Amino acid sequence: MxxxxxxxxxxxxxxxxxxxxxxxxxxxxxxxxxxxxxxxxxxxxxxxxxxxxxxxxxxxxxxxxxxxxxxxxxxxxxxxxxxxxxxxxxxxxxxxxxxxxxxxxxxxxxxxxxxxxxxxxxxxxxxxxxxxxxxxxxxxxxxxxxxxxxxxxxxxxxxxxxxxxxxxxxxxxxxxxxxxxxxxxxxxxxxxxxxxxxxxxxxxxxxxxxxxxxxxxxxGNSPFKQPQQHADQLQAVMSFESAIISMRSIEAGESVGYTANWTAERASTIATITVGYGDGYPRHARNGTPVLINGTRCPLVGRVSMDMITVDVTDIEAQIGDKAILWGAGLSVNEVAEFCGSIGYELLTRMPARVPRVYI
Ligand SMILES: Cc1ncc(COP(=O)(O)O)c(C=O)c1O
Missing domain, CATH: 3.20.20.10 (Alanine racemase)
Known part of the structure; x- marks a missing residue:
């Protein structure tokens, strides 16, 4: 695989x-x-x-x-x-x-x-x-x-x-x-x-x-910050997806990722997803940036690495192999961009060739 x-x-x-x-x-x-x-x-x-x-x-x-x-x-x-x-x-x-x-x-x-x-x-x-x-x-x-x-x-x-x-x-x-x-x-x-x-x-x-x-x-993306009658009819064309490759439990007070910039306030379950800034997922994504896992928005925790991100899945059922949507239907690229100090245009156009495009 x-x-x-x-x-x-x-x-x-x-x-x-x-x-x-x-x-x-x-x-x-x-x-x-x-x-x-x-x-x-x-x-x-x-x-x-x-x-x-x-x-x-x-x-x-x-x-x-x-x-x-x-x-x-x-x-x-x-x-x-x-x-x-x-x-x-x-x-x-x-x-x-x-x-x-x-x-x-x-x-x-x-x-x-x-x-x-x-x-x-x-x-x-x-x-x-x-x-x-x-x-x-x-x-x-x-x-x-x-x-x-x-x-x-x-x-x-x-x-x-x-x-x-x-x-x-x-x-x-x-x-x-x-x-x-x-x-x-x-x-x-x-x-x-x-x-x-x-x-x-x-x-x-x-x-x-x-x-x-x-x-x-x-x-399929709205250029507006607020809902707009016509823009709301657009359909997202790209679904940027990956999957969980590792799971672990950590205690309250333990940190995650490079520079240890996020520390758990409670006992937490952390999922590692195989996508990073080398795939165009923005390195500036803040703690709390939503990632859609099994239909639920879960917060990014810890720094984005080149090939991986870490997400707090304490509140959902999740396991290795579960799909993660970084943006697409249900989580607009605009929303993700807001958490990164950017715009959806930039996130889309910076996506490198490394990410295979699959046409359906
Ligand atoms: C001259 C010109 N026309 C049209 C467009 C399309 O703009 P949009 O992607 O906002 O529809 C652009 C985009 O930058 C542009 O430079």
Whole structure:
């Protein structure tokens, strides 16, 4: 028998979440974000599972896009940060990769490229996040340069990204939408738009636009801290599981694990589970972080080791071989992340190749 530490990926749940995104914005096209190995779920497997539904996919780099092509994905692939060097414009044109254009250098690389096929571009507009995108008068001049170039196909999309859409009370999202309307470049054609990430798809209908870009929600996780009517319909895609490999009883006053940072206040039963920071279980998980064993949340006690954690199972029936769920249905990755000073996005994307992904 092999080590029982696996991430089970439920592709039906993934498709359910994709369909939810589609149903919330029936006039938009829905492009799954599969960057960072599909948020740790396996980019080729996720894209393959959505291939009959999705018109395109979004990634962060040419390397990620090439991985999808080599995995048999034939849809256009949007490069969310555009090209990093002039030669990437060529690769993009040859492979039907769409280029986000966020700065002057990227405009010049496209306009001056010698390419046989036109590239489709998405023009990034900075509406307040102040990370990427054109500002002020540069928006129109970048648009003019692109739309006058023979290298660029006619269907330019204008795009922006939200800083605070996961905060339902924060009016910054509406201000960003206003800025977007104000700064749209003037054009003979009607320009398609793209603004919405998961939070905006779920909660900010004014932001839906023509192309929406869901990431986190596809994997069944809510971007919100509080319950939300649509987010509550999401189904967890990943179940990160392991099993108990050792059990022991300790007396009150005895400590557990490296640095002995947890001391039993009563006679306790400690279960050792074969998962650790080498598997992407966060080392910063605090004492008390919940682990689901036999349907009950049990507290992590003691430091997370590279390959093991220890859990207080005094209050439940447990034995060697019992399954432990680190996150998944019944224990959201968001909740675990709260105990680690992190967010679910980080926990998912940091999961290393060491953890086998099992697709169901
Ligand atoms: C430009 C862009 N669009 C969409 C997304 C997807 O966001 P989310 O995972 O919150 O849906 C991201 C994620 O970082 C992004 O950078």
């Amino acid at each position: 092999s080590r029982p530490t696996v991430a089970t990926i439920d592709l039906n749940a993934l498709r359910h979440n994709y369909q939810l995104a589609e149903s919330l914005a029936p006039n938009s096209q829905t492009i799954p974000m599969v960057k960072a190995n599909a948020y740790g779920h396996g980019a080729v497997e996720v894209a393959t599972a959505l291939a009959t539904m999705a018109p395109a996919f979004g990634v962060a780099s040419i390397d990620e896009a090439m991985e999808l092509r080599q995995g048999g994905i034939s849809q256009p692939i949007l490069l969310l940060e555009g090209s990093f060097s002039a030669d990437e414009v060529n690769v993009a044109a040859q492979n039907n990769f769409w280029l986000m254009v966020e700065n002057r250098g990227q405009v010049e690389a496209i306009v001056s490229a010698t390419i046989a096929q036109q590239v489709k571009v998405w023009l990034g507009i900075d509406t307040g996040m102040h990370r990427l995108g054109f500002q002020g008068d540069d928006i129109q001049s970048a648009f003019n340069a692109l739309s006058n170039s023979r290298n660029v196909s006619r269907d330019i999309v204008i795009a922006s990204h939200f800083a605070c859409a996961d905060d339902l009370d924060n009016q910054a999202t509406l201000r960003q939408i206003q800025q977007f309307e104000l700064h749209r470049p003037t054009s003979k054609e009607t320009l398609a738009t793209s603004l919405a990430n998961s939070a905006a798809i779920l909660a900010w209908p004014k932001a839906h636009g023509d192309w929406q870009r869901p990431g986190y929600m596809l994997y």
